[in-house]
Amino acid sequence: MMRFATLSLLFLILFHGSPIKAESPIFLDTGNDRSAYAPNSEEDDTLLPEYIVEDAPTENLIYLAFENLPKKLYIGQIFPVTIKVTSLMRRNPYQITLHDGENVELIKEPEEIAPRPIAHLTYYFKALGPVIRIPDFIVSYEDDPWKTYTLPGEKLSAVRLNPPKDFCQVLAHNLELENFQASAFKQKNNILALQLKISYGNFDDFHLNGAIRQGIDSYSGDINDTTLFYYAVFPSDVEQIRFSYFNLESNRYKTFEIPIIVKRSSVSTQSDLDPQESEFTKFKIAATIFFIALWLLLWIKRKRWTYLVLVILASAYLLTYLMPLKKVCIEEESALYLLPTPQSTPFMRLSSPIMGQEMNRKGGYTKVRLPNNTIGWVKNENLCTH
Structure with a gap:
């Protein structure tokens, strides 16, 4: 009986530990840093290796989806992409960034993204190649930018046009020639100013074949209704120009023919463009x-x-x-502008002081005619004071 009690006591000591508390822990010499495994009575959870701690699953607070993706595209076309954003945090403002698009150029994004439960946001892109990938849309709340929600981009195809020789490179829902004006420009050249109204078109690609020099003077409006002022210089023996654009509504080319008839009155203000x-x-x-x-x-x-x-x-x-028109002196290095507006394009710069004829004044600009019959606008600050 005594032997059985002694064996029972030894069994309890071996499997449940000794009732005597050790003064210091005992380590096996494994060559590793022992301090990493030392117990800490204040922070016991630091004893657990990080790799066994798992993040708790979180609920999606933002849901994203594409709406009304275009089914047919042409290279050079401006097209809309609308996304639907459902936010469970209704009053929390969020931000959207775009990443990793291919053969597309962002033309316009929403001016304001207001926090609301459901938002339909439209972005405008330009197709640059036959195989397009719309960028990823990455959304995050402003107060938690590290938590992001991604709408992966979609792949689209674009068709390359086979245009006529007079194609002006513009694809639009509509293009209207509102006004035009031709005038003498230096010797043996004429300058033609156009006022165009373009709806949903790549107006910045506008180009006239055969021009010696051309470019955008200024533009106003937005993507759905753009007013474009364009200038082009042609040899004086060119009596008519012809250009066409591709109408996206009818899927057909539409053509304009413009006679170059030099008038006494030249390019001045936007209202002066009336022929x-x-x-x-x-x-x-x-x-x-x-x-x-x-x-x-x-x-x-x-x-x-x-x-x-x-x-x-x-x-x-x-x-x-x-x-006779009043004589004015124009300073050296003065720029001559097509229109009396801050956005107007300078089409020439004077290499020396010169006398010209004052034709009109508007705001801070004076319309002048140079001795070689070149006409343009010069800033009043560039007129000689003596």
Whole structure:
């Protein structure tokens, strides 16, 4: 009986540990840093290796989806991509970044992304190649930018056009030629200014074949309604230009023909681009001369002073058109602009001071005619002070 009790006590000591507390731990010499395995009574959880700690699953707070992806595209076309964003944190603002697109150029993104439960956001891209990959849309809340939600980009195909020789490189839902104006530009050259209205088109690719020099002067509006002011210099023997664009609504090319008829009045303000304006000026001069002659005959015949007064007034009015233009001095290195606007393109720069004729003033600009009949706008600050 005594032997059985002794064996039982030894069994408990071996499997449940000794009731005596050790003063210091005992380590096996394995060559590793022993301090990493030392117990810590204050932070027991630090004894667990990191690789066995698992993150708890988190709930998606943002859901993303594409809407209305285009089914047919052409290279060079501007096309919309709309995404649907469902945010469970309704009042939390979020931000969207784009990443890893192929053969596309971002043209326009939403001006404002307001926090709301469901948002439909439209981005505009330009197709640059036959195989397109829309970028990934990466969304995150502004107060937690490290947690992101990704909508992977989609692949699309674009068709290359087989355009006519006069193609202006523009694909648009609509293009209208609102005004045009031709004028002398240096010697043996004319400059043509166009005012175009383009809807959903790649207006920055506009190009006229055969021009010596050309470019965008300025533009206004947005992608769905752009007003473009364009200039091109042609040899003076070119009497007409022709260009076509591709209409995305009808899937057909539409053509414009523009006669290059040099007018007395040249490129000035946007309203001056009306090709009928100089013709109307000639009509007013002819009509004034007719009435002067008529009233003068009536005064000679009837001797009424009323007719004489009318003759004097009409003659003064006529002198405003026929009197010589005022001379102005333009400083060296001054730029000549197509339009009197800050966004206008300088088309030439003077290499030396020169005298010109003042034709008009608008804002901080003066319209001048140079001795070689070149006409443009110069800043008032570039006029000589002496």
